[in-house]
């Protein structure tokens with residue numbers, strides 16, 4: 001893999017995720033989502049469940065979702081090159097609590113993380129926009145774990161002011177859907193998610209992709225994708241700002257269900273144009289031409 005600007009290459013490397021990384025990636029997703037996601041914190045569906053139990057529930061239901069993203073060949077991770085397995089494994093990639101029989105009733109976040117025996121530390125899940133999606137309501141697979149998120153995505157699509165041609169590629173290899181960004185919290189704040197995202201923009205441009213679509217539910221992720229390095233350019237298709245709600249009781253509703261009590265972070269759908277030197281005009285050009 002090409003080096004990633006901003007990443008300490010002595011300590012870390014970026015690699016394509018492989019099927020053997022599925023449990024570790026799902027575990028990182030589950031701990032990060034349950035403990036570190038300001039959006040997830042307010043999801044009504046999960047509020048009654050204590051955090052460790054949420055981690056297990058998220059893990060059990062996300063393994064097939066993560067597996068699908070990894071199968072696309074478009075998901076990548078940052079790996080700690082000097083990781084030493086506490087269990088002495090030569091090629092560690094296991095999660096001690098993957099199997100329900102091995103789970104503590106009330107583990108701490110630190111313990112849950114320490115039991116992810118893998119050099120993987122930050123994850124970027126993606127797929128191609130032409131891959132069958134699970135949120136379109138037209139017979140595609142919708143895992144129960146992400147039903148609410150899918151509904152939110154559908155709402156962002158409804159509010160999206162970008163012309164459909166921008167997000168309706170005609171063939172594989174034109175538009176990437178970024179679907180999940182997670183860093184182990186013991187590696188947070190070291191620029192890993194940013195370095196991985198910027199590297200991904202370069203890599204996708206190299207592979208001939210023209211646009212990346214990403215939905216952001218965390219201020220760090222919004223900051224990263226709204227400020228891509230030149231020559232790439234970002235535009236916002238739609239945004240829900242904190243305080244946004246439907247008109248009923250100030251809650252964010254999805255159909256008849258309450259998704260979150262209140263919106264505490266900006267949720268944005270961002271498009272990054274990978275067309276060199278095009279800037280905002282690049283996105284406009286894509287709209288005019290479509291993807292053909």
Ligand SMILES: CC(C)(COP(=O)(O)OP(=O)(O)OC[C@H]1O[C@@H](n2cnc3c(N)ncnc32)[C@H](O)[C@@H]1OP(=O)(O)O)[C@@H](O)C(=O)NCCC(=O)NCCS
Pocket residue numbers: 032033036037038122180181182183184187188189190191192193194195215216217218219220221223224
């Ligand atoms: C969001 C997350 C992936 C960030 O990972 P990270 O590796 O710690 O992020 P980075 O260190 O690369 O930081 C990226 C940028 O965001 C900024 N940032 C970090 N936290 C921030 C916050 N709470 N608010 C605003 N900016 C923030 C950083 O300062 C950095 O910007 P800079 O380079 O200009 O200083 C991680 O916190 C996480 O996994 N959170 C839980 C899961 C989640 O919510 N995922 C996102 C779903 S969209």
